[in-house]
Amino acid sequence: MATYGTEIENTEKQQILQNLPNATLVDPGSYRDNPKKLNDGIGYCLNLVEKCDALSFTRFSGKITAGVGLEINHALTKNKPVYELKKGKLRIVKKPVKHLSRDDTNALYRLCRSRELIKKLRSHSKHH
Numbered sequence: 001m002a003t004y005g006t007e008i009e010n011t012e013k014q015q016i017l018q019n020l021p022n023a024t025l026v027d028p029g030s031y032r033d034n035p036k037k038l039n040d041g042i043g044y045c046l047n048l049v050e051k052c053d054a055l056s057f058t059r060f061s062g063k064i065t066a067g068v069g070l071e072i073n074h075a076l077t078k079n080k081p082v083y084e085l086k087k088g089k090l091r092i093v094k095k096p097v098k099h100l101s102r103d104d105t106n107a108l109y110r111l112c113r114s115r116e117l118i119k120k121l122r123s124h125s126k127h128h
Contacts, residue, residue, distance in 0.1 A: 012085055016056050019083075019090040026052055042067055046074045054081040056090060061108060069099020 013025055028045055031037045037044040045067060049055055055075040057068050064072070073096045075082050083090035100108065 012058055015085055015088045016090070018088070019085075020054075020056075023054075042070055045071055049075050049080070050078060052080065054083065056083040056085055058085045061112060063105075063108060064097050064099040065108070066100050066102040066105040069097055072097050072099075 009029070013027070016025065017023060026048060028048065031044070031048070034044070040047075049071050052075075055071060057064070057072060060068075072082055072093065076094070076096055082093040084093050085091075
């Protein structure tokens, strides 16, 4: 969620396609304004997982966030291959993962946004 639409996300997509050249990516970020997703939330995302052949993910600040963790574990229960993208390479994940709670995920996002704001403020004050 926090990397949707960023250069980080674009780089990660390229790395996934380098590892799985025949893949078609389903980007959950492209569904964020979808009325069905807005209404059903994680249920909508889990249905997307069921329609995919495999799932790949990255950690955010070293953590598996709540929604991503639920999607990973759901994919595993459906016997779908799950890959973690790490340093440009895909690593197979075979066991259910531990992940942050929704509250802890939201707290992590708030912390990261605060850090970004502080960096911007510091950068702005250096130029004035």
